[in-house]
Amino acid sequence: DIQMTQSPSSLSASVGDRVTITCRASQSITRYLNWYQQKPGKAPQLLIYAASSLQSGVPSRFTGFGSGTNFSLTISSLQPEDFASYFCQQSYIAPRTFGQGTKLEIK
Amino acid sequence: QVQLQQSGPGLVKPSQTLSLTCAISGDSVSSNDAAWNWIRQSPSRGLEWLGRTYYRSHWYNDYAVSVESRITINADTSKNQFSLQLNSVTPEDTAVYYCVKEKTGHYDWLDPWGQGTLVTVSS
Numbered sequence: 001d002i003q004m005t006q007s008p009s010s011l012s013a014s015v016g017d018r019v020t021i022t023c024r025a026s027q028s029i030t031r032y033l034n035w036y037q038q039k040p041g042k043a044p045q046l047l048i049y050a051a052s053s054l055q056s057g058v059p060s061r062f063t064g065f066g067s068g069t070n071f072s073l074t075i076s077s078l079q080p081e082d083f084a085s086y087f088c089q090q091s092y093i094a095p096r097t098f099g100q101g102t103k104l105e106i107k
Numbered sequence: 108q109v110q111l112q113q114s115g116p117g118l119v120k121p122s123q124t125l126s127l128t129c130a131i132s133g134d135s136v137s138s139n140d141a142a143w144n145w146i147r148q149s150p151s152r153g154l155e156w157l158g159r160t161y162y163r164s165h166w167y168n169d170y171a172v173s174v175e176s177r178i179t180i181n182a183d184t185s186k187n188q189f190s191l192q193l194n195s196v197t198p199e200d201t202a203v204y205y206c207v208k209e210k211t212g213h214y215d216w217l218d219p220w221g222q223g224t225l226v227t228v229s230s
Contacts, residue, residue: 034216043205043220044154050214087154091215094169096144098154 002026002090006099012107017078021102023071023088032092035064035073038085038101047086048073078104109133111206111221119200119228125193129206129221136182136189137162142209144217145180145191149202159209160189196228 003026013019023033031051036044046055048064051071061076075082083106088099115127129143136143142161148154158170160180170178179192193200206221 032214036217043223044217045220046216046218049216049218053214055218089154089217091209091217094156094159095171096146096156096209096217098156100153 001095002029002092002097004088004090004097004099006086006088006102008102009100010103010105012105013078014107015078015080018074018076019078019104020072020074021086021088021104023066023073023099025069025071025090025092028068029090029092031067032090033064033066033071034089034091035062036087036089037082038087040084044087080106109208109219111208111219113204113206113221113224115224115226117225117227119196119226120230121197121228122195125191125196125200125204125226125228127191127204127206127224127226128188129190130186130188131208132187134208136187137184139163140211142211142215143180143182143189144207144209145204146207146217146220147200147202147204148223151199152202155202157191157193161209161211198228200226201228202226 005024033051035048038044052064063074065072086102110132112130119125142159144159145157177194182189203223207217
């Protein structure tokens with residue numbers, strides 16, 4: 001199975017900050033990388049697919065980058081509704097695997 | 108838009124079978140560019156993909172190795188839904204279970220997700 005490693009596991013930041021979350025795959029997955037946001041008590045929601053394509057309705061302050069084994073998710077200016085958990089997921093091969101998540105908290 | 112509505116019990120006794128159903132609206136379970144997944148989430152395991160079913164001239168299933176001896180995912184075209192059965196459950200199967208559509212094509216992604224069902228395995 002492909003292992004997905006996210007960092008950091010938690011992050012404290014303020015409204016207006018720029019933050020970056022990274023995700024590393026244990027082997028090359030080219031651009032088969034998706035990002036999801038999850039709020040407490042809710043199901044994950046797709047933010048970015050194919051490493052850098054923004055899902056419809058997702059604000060442009062979210063940016064995905066990377067290919068091969070190294071990927072990142074950047075939020076350019078944090079808004080109150082962005083404080084949540086974020087997960088990466090590879091769709092290169094089955095079984096689909098996820099990162100362990102990054103919890104973004106208000107400082 | 109596509110919506111997934113989950114149903115099934117939230118409490119299952121050890122050694123029994125966990126059964127959940129996911130009703131699809133706005134799409135077809137027989138779609139040639141979708142796969143229908145079950146994923147669970149727990150504090151100890153994180154997000155864990157369990158398996159999927161999809162139709163490409165005939166039905167296919169993929170299952171996670173960790174549960175492949177205990178899991179069955181079936182599609183019901185007459186009701187436009189799919190189901191999960193997990194046999195011989197233990198407390199380690201306690202988790203929130205999600206049904207999820209996977210859009211397939213050149214790139215694949217998981218969207219949307221069902222609302223989630225907390226399943227507790229306890230006597």
